[in-house]
Amino acid sequence: MLEQLLIFTRGGLILWTCKELGNALRGSPIDTLIRSCLLEERSGAASYNYDAPGAAYTLKWTFHNELGLVFVAVYQRILHLLYVDDLLLMLKREFSEIYDPKRTNYGDFDETFRQLRKEAEARAEDLKKSKQVAGKPLNNSRKQGQVQNGGFEGVGKKKSEGNLANGDDGDNRKGHKLENGHSNGYHVDSEKSKVNGAANGIGDASSDAGAFDVNKLQKLRAKAGKKTETVVSKGSKAESKAESKKKITKKNRVWDDSPPQAKLDFTDHVGENGDNIEVVTADHGESMMDKEEIFSSESEAEEDEEDVGKDNKPETKKKGWFSSMFQSIAGKANLERSDLEPALKALKDRLMTKNVAEEIAEKLCESVAASLEGKKLASFTRVSSTVQAAMEEALVRILTPRRSIDILRDVHAAKEQRKPYVVVFVGVNGVGKSTNLAKVAYWLQQHKVSVMMAACDTFRSGAVEQLRTHARRLQIPIFEKGYEKDPAVVAKEAIQEATRNGSDVVLVDTAGRMQDNEPLMRALSKLIYINNPDLVLFVGEALVGNDAVDQLSKFNQKLADLSNSPNPTLIDGILLTKFDTIDDKVGAALSMVYISGAPVMFVGCGQSYTDLKKLNVKSIVKTLLK
Amino acid sequence: MEGAEQWKIQLEQWKKQLEPWKTQLEQWLNQVIEHIHQIPPTQLYAAVAVLLFTTLLLLFIRVLKRAKSNTIVLTGLSGSGKTVLYYQLRDGSSHQGTVTSMEPNEDTFVLHSETAKEGKVKPVHLVDVPGHSRLRPKLDEFLPQAAGIVFVVDALEFLPNCRAASEYLYDILTKASVVNKKIPVLLLCNKTDKVTAHTKEFIRKQMEKEIDKLRTSRSAISAADISSDFTLGVPDEAFSFSQCHNKVTVAEASGLTGETSQVEQFIREHVKP
Numbered sequence: 001m002l003e004q005l006l007i008f009t010r011g012g013l014i015l016w017t018c019k020e021l022g023n024a025l026r027g028s029p030i031d032t033l034i035r036s037c038l039l040e041e042r043s044g045a046a047s048y049n050y051d052a053p054g055a056a057y058t059l060k061w062t063f064h065n066e067l068g069l070v071f072v073a074v075y076q077r078i079l080h081l082l083y084v085d086d087l088l089l090m091l092k093r094e095f096s097e098i099y100d101p102k103r104t105n106y107g108d109f110d111e112t113f114r115q116l117r118k119e120a121e122a123r124a125e126d127l128k129k130s131k132q133v134a135g136k137p138l139n140n141s142r143k144q145g146q147v148q149n150g151g152f153e154g155v156g157k158k159k160s161e162g163n164l165a166n167g168d169d170g171d172n173r174k175g176h177k178l179e180n181g182h183s184n185g186y187h188v189d190s191e192k193s194k195v196n197g198a199a200n201g202i203g204d205a206s207s208d209a210g211a212f213d214v215n216k217l218q219k220l221r222a223k224a225g226k227k228t229e230t231v232v233s234k235g236s237k238a239e240s241k242a243e244s245k246k247k248i249t250k251k252n253r254v255w256d257d258s259p260p261q262a263k264l265d266f267t268d269h270v271g272e273n274g275d276n277i278e279v280v281t282a283d284h285g286e287s288m289m290d291k292e293e294i295f296s297s298e299s300e301a302e303e304d305e306e307d308v309g310k311d312n313k314p315e316t317k318k319k320g321w322f323s324s325m326f327q328s329i330a331g332k333a334n335l336e337r338s339d340l341e342p343a344l345k346a347l348k349d350r351l352m353t354k355n356v357a358e359e360i361a362e363k364l365c366e367s368v369a370a371s372l373e374g375k376k377l378a379s380f381t382r383v384s385s386t387v388q389a390a391m392e393e394a395l396v397r398i399l400t401p402r403r404s405i406d407i408l409r410d411v412h413a414a415k416e417q418r419k420p421y422v423v424v425f426v427g428v429n430g431v432g433k434s435t436n437l438a439k440v441a442y443w444l445q446q447h448k449v450s451v452m453m454a455a456c457d458t459f460r461s462g463a464v465e466q467l468r469t470h471a472r473r474l475q476i477p478i479f480e481k482g483y484e485k486d487p488a489v490v491a492k493e494a495i496q497e498a499t500r501n502g503s504d505v506v507l508v509d510t511a512g513r514m515q516d517n518e519p520l521m522r523a524l525s526k527l528i529y530i531n532n533p534d535l536v537l538f539v540g541e542a543l544v545g546n547d548a549v550d551q552l553s554k555f556n557q558k559l560a561d562l563s564n565s566p567n568p569t570l571i572d573g574i575l576l577t578k579f580d581t582i583d584d585k586v587g588a589a590l591s592m593v594y595i596s597g598a599p600v601m602f603v604g605c606g607q608s609y610t611d612l613k614k615l616n617v618k619s620i621v622k623t624l625l626k
Numbered sequence: 627m628e629g630a631e632q633w634k635i636q637l638e639q640w641k642k643q644l645e646p647w648k649t650q651l652e653q654w655l656n657q658v659i660e661h662i663h664q665i666p667p668t669q670l671y672a673a674v675a676v677l678l679f680t681t682l683l684l685l686f687i688r689v690l691k692r693a694k695s696n697t698i699v700l701t702g703l704s705g706s707g708k709t710v711l712y713y714q715l716r717d718g719s720s721h722q723g724t725v726t727s728m729e730p731n732e733d734t735f736v737l738h739s740e741t742a743k744e745g746k747v748k749p750v751h752l753v754d755v756p757g758h759s760r761l762r763p764k765l766d767e768f769l770p771q772a773a774g775i776v777f778v779v780d781a782l783e784f785l786p787n788c789r790a791a792s793e794y795l796y797d798i799l800t801k802a803s804v805v806n807k808k809i810p811v812l813l814l815c816n817k818t819d820k821v822t823a824h825t826k827e828f829i830r831k832q833m834e835k836e837i838d839k840l841r842t843s844r845s846a847i848s849a850a851d852i853s854s855d856f857t858l859g860v861p862d863e864a865f866s867f868s869q870c871h872n873k874v875t876v877a878e879a880s881g882l883t884g885e886t887s888q889v890e891q892f893i894r895e896h897v898k899p
Contacts, residue, residue: 011754012709012727034726035704039760068729104713104721397760404793408843413789 002081003057004074005113006030007095007106011068016095016106018113027052029074033059038070040597041394044366049077062088065374066334067099083124090116335375335383343387344369347625354624355587357549360594368394392621398590399617401599405573407535411449411504414534420452420498421505422531424491425575426524427539428551429512432577432604434463436539437507438470440575440602442609444505445474452503454494455480456487456527459511459520467509474609477503487511488527495531508533515554525562528569537601538571540592541578548591556596573601576615580605584623589615695773696734696897697751701765701798702778703791704757707816710881711778712754714738715889720882727756730764737890750897762794769803774810774896776889781815781823781878784832792836799837799858799870810873812892819880826876830867838865 004025005018029050037048043063050057056077063070071091073084094112344365351361368390377386404410414421423440425433434457441451453471455478457463464480471478479494491508498506510527513520528536538555540548556570563569574592582588589600600615662670700708709724712731718738731754736747753768755761769775775798779791798804799811813833815826841858859869867874877888 006725008725009731010727010729011731012724012756013713013731014722014724017722031705031726034728035758039726039728039758070728104717396763400760400763402759404790406793406840406843409789409793409840412839412843 001079002073002075002084002117004030004072005091006070006072006074007091008070008072009068010070013104015069015099015104016109018110025052025057025074026055029057029059030072033061033072036597039397041364041367041398041594043370044363050074060084060088062092063370063373064092064096065371066376067096067101069095069099071095081124082127083120086123087116087120090120335372335377335386337369337373339383340369340372340387343384346384347387347391351587351590351624353585355545355582355585355591356624357546357587357591357595359546359549360591364391364394364594388625392625395590395621395624396617398594399600399615399620402597403572403599405599405601405614407601408444408447408449410534411444415504418499420495420503421535422491422495422508422533423505423535423537424508424510424528424531424533425537425539426510426555426571427512428514431512431539431541433512433539434466434470434509435607436575436577436602436604436612437467437509438474439604439609439612441470441476441507442474443612445476449504450502451476451505451507452494452498452501453478454491454506454508456490456494457509457511458483458485458487458490463509463511477501479506487523488530491527491531515551515558521555521558522562525559525568528559529563529565532569535572536569537573537575538592538596538598539575539577540588542576542582542586542588543578544588545591548588549595552592552596571596571598573598575602575604576600577604579603579613580611584626586620586623589620590624695751695771696748697753697768697771698774698776698893698897699765699768699772700752700754700776700778701794702757702776702814702816703780703787703794704759705783706757706778706780706787706791707881708754708757708778711776711814711816711879711886711889712752714881714884714886715750715752715893718884720884726758727754728758728761730755730768732768737893739887739890748897750893752893765798766801766803769798769801769809770807772809774812774892775804776812776814776892778814778816779829779833780817781826781829782817782820784815784824784829788832788836792833792840795833796837796840796858799872799874805871808872810875810892810896811870812889813867813874813876814889815876815878816881818878819883819885826878830876834864834866841865 002018006014007016008014027050029052032050033048037043037045038061043061046060048059048061050059057074058077059072059074061070061072069092071088073088075081075084091113094116095106095109098106098109347368348361348365351364352358356364368387371394372387372390377383411421425437427433437453441453444451453467453476455464455467457467458481461483464482468478468480470476479490479497481490481493487510494508495506508527508531510524511520513524515521536559538552540551544551552571552574559570560568574596576589576592579586592598593600603613603615605611605613700712702708704726709727709731710720713720713724715737716733716735732752734749734751736749740747753772755765755768777795777798780787784791795811795813803809804811813826813830815824815829817823818826837858859865863869867876875892877892879886879889
């Protein structure tokens with residue numbers, strides 16, 4: 001059952017909440033959702049999981065950007081409520097009709113909601129039943145196919161039917177074809193495959209069937225959820241697209257395996273037909289369905305984007321310069337996803353040339369699209385500039401640190417409690433942990449903080465000597481215990497030593513380790529668990545591209561998984577090194593901050609002790625969008 | 627030398643070219659003067675007077691507008707109750723509660739408590755800026771036109787948030803736009819309807835202490851990145867709000883129960899009705 005349903009403005013005022021539900025939520029899932037998901041540019045995701053003591057909720061949301069409204073539904077995670085998306089969409093449509101910015105009380109919306117909820121639940125019931133009987137959804141989707149191809153002749157209809165079934169049982173069908181050989185006419189073949197498809201729905205356990213099931217659900221939802229004609233065609237468009245995609249991949253596999261057959265030409269034809277459908281329906285713009293598809297898998301998302309590119313070409317050709325100029329003066333009514341897509345793609349490419357990890361560029365663009373869709377375009381602006389402005393805002397928001405990065409303040413606070421402030425430097429091999437540790441030590445020394453180094457890299461030869469050299473040059477005491485010792489114990493002793501002789505800060509150097517190295521990660525987790533440092537700095541080099549995401553997320557993951565304590569210390573901040581070597585490819589900063597949520601505390605930008613800076617958010621954003 | 631000669635020759639040429647224009651202009655001038663002579667002098671004076679009056683009026687309005695902005699900015703940490711206060715001041719009720727804001731709320735209105743008053747009351751432009759740290763840059767958009775800043779502090783959950791709140795307040799108090807224009811700041815202790823809420827004196831003292839510590843650590847940070855060019859208070863002396871360039875006052879309020887008279891008083895002090 002639904003736990004809570006809220007409608008609120010982006011300004012934060014709750015406009016309507018379902019009183020019938022009225023269950024007291026444990027914790028504050030909504031505020032957490034806003035703070036850690038919607039404001040972190042993760043609103044492109046489909047749902048958010050919230051854990052509170054004694055409760056686990058899943059939250060789903062949708063925006064109405066033109067009116068600045070947010071619709072959020074909360075339900076228990078164990079219940080997989082299928083109708084929530086549907087319900088939210090309906091709610092959005094109904095509520096936007098009665099919404100008035102001046103009005104703050106919508107008591108009369110209760111009745112409408114009750115109606116909507118009943119409808120949605122009934123539909124969910126249907127869905128459940130049809131899921132159990134596998135033949136049924138197939139029938140449904142076939143019907144849909146017929147609606148889609150209404151204009152085509154009979155043979156074409158059959159072809160597409162056959163293909164619908166093809167979608168799910170690639171290998172099976174292939175086998176059939178080989179058996180049948182060349183002799184079969186394609187009418188027969190399509191009949192066969194149809195039967196196959198039905199059988200497959202029940203019996204086949206291949207992964208394809210699973211994928212198809214999801215598709216079926218989407219189709220069903222599209223069909224049931226939206227009764228208006230246009231929306232149906234949108235839904236079926238997405239579906240046909242998905243099919244054509246599948247066809248293409250399947251076809252390729254056959255080409256590889258077996259010698260070319262006459263039958264394969266037939267699939268080819270249908271493939272073309274499918275493309276035709278796309279072009280015809282392209283005018284309706286992108287449907288909401290695509291959003292989910294993009295998230296289902298990366299490769300699919302890529303293909304999808306290519307498709308979108310294809311779709312947009314004829315459209316843009318049709319529009320003359322006059323109409324586009326007129327639009328730019330008058331201001332466009334509402335931004336649709338198809339309007340945003342080209343600008344977003346260009347922006348994504350630009351971000352990727354700046355070394356932003358692909359996954360993150362993708363997610364950011366999704367989130368920006370979600371925040372712009374349905375908004376009015378102001379007059380005298382272009383879509384691309386609007387998108388760029390939205391992206392700039394999003395980037396500034398991401399890079400602005402959430403927690404205070406004033407380390408000196410924290411050091412003073414620790415000093416008052418007569419405790420040394422412990423900083424642990426972690427990272428993969430050769431990113432410059434020791435060098436930057438020395439730089440930080442130098443900086444702290446400049447501000448009259450007594451520093452001590454702890455050589456806990458007991459793994460790599462020469463590491464202790466290297467740190468000793470730094471310590472000698474900076475006139476800083478160093479705590480070392482040689483090699484082959486447990487680093488966690490060395491660190492503990494170092495902290496005790498620091499407490500004894502009154503050092504303010506202990507800088508702990510650790511061995512570099514790859515994120516996949518289980519034993520070393522375990523050792524690191526132990527070090528952090530035992531010593532409970534005030535700050536865990538992840539040292540990462542700015543040269544890294546896609547790997548940054550992997551490094552940081554794995555480090556965080558391992559620290560969380562391998563620790564014994566219930567709330568383990570994770571990475572608190574990032575030290576970005578080798579920043580002087582990358583010119584304008586500053587994307588690593590964005591990737592790292594986005595994936596970990598930790599701020600960039602220092603930037604290493606040279607070889608000497610003085611080359612330590614703070615991150616300048618404005619200039620980074622400017623460089624990223626240049 | 628040759629260059630100079632050439633220049634001279636060119637100048638002569640230009641002068642020659644300009645001569646017909648000159649005569650033309652003189653002719654026009656004469657015509658205009660004749661035309662003016664035909665107009666009765668009273669009409670002429672009246673026209674000049676009207677012209678002068680309108681320009682002066684426009685200038686005056688502009689100056690007046692710039693001097694007396696009616697913008698009050700509500701700011702503070704996330705969860706301190708700014709949006710509730712905003713709606714209390716606007717509508718006199720907190721409606722059905724609020725969640726974390728994602729965008730600023732702004733509106734120009736007559737305060738709810740004054741709607742019953744007779745006569746014309748000047749409306750207030752109230753802005754509620756989200757407190758989430760990611761949205762802090764939004765504050766800079768509103769500060770230049772602010773006539774007053776209300777910094778809302780959660781008096782109930784004060785101690786855990788003390789440092790963060792002090793840092794935020796420090797940032798605001800050292801912003802160039804705030805210091806130069808001496809925008810008055812009201813430190814508003816919200817949620818005082820609760821029994822366990824701290825008193826405003828306690829909060830003031832704690833925040834002064836905290837800002838005092840911040841002074842030393844902030845001035846130490848390399849100047850390259852920090853935009854604030856101003857230091858707070860007198861060096862070598864414990865910090866207190868009275869040392870600030872701008873006037874800082876402390877008040878209490880409760881957004882939930884609608885006890886907002888002290889805020890309204892502050893607003894009316896700086897936005898005259």
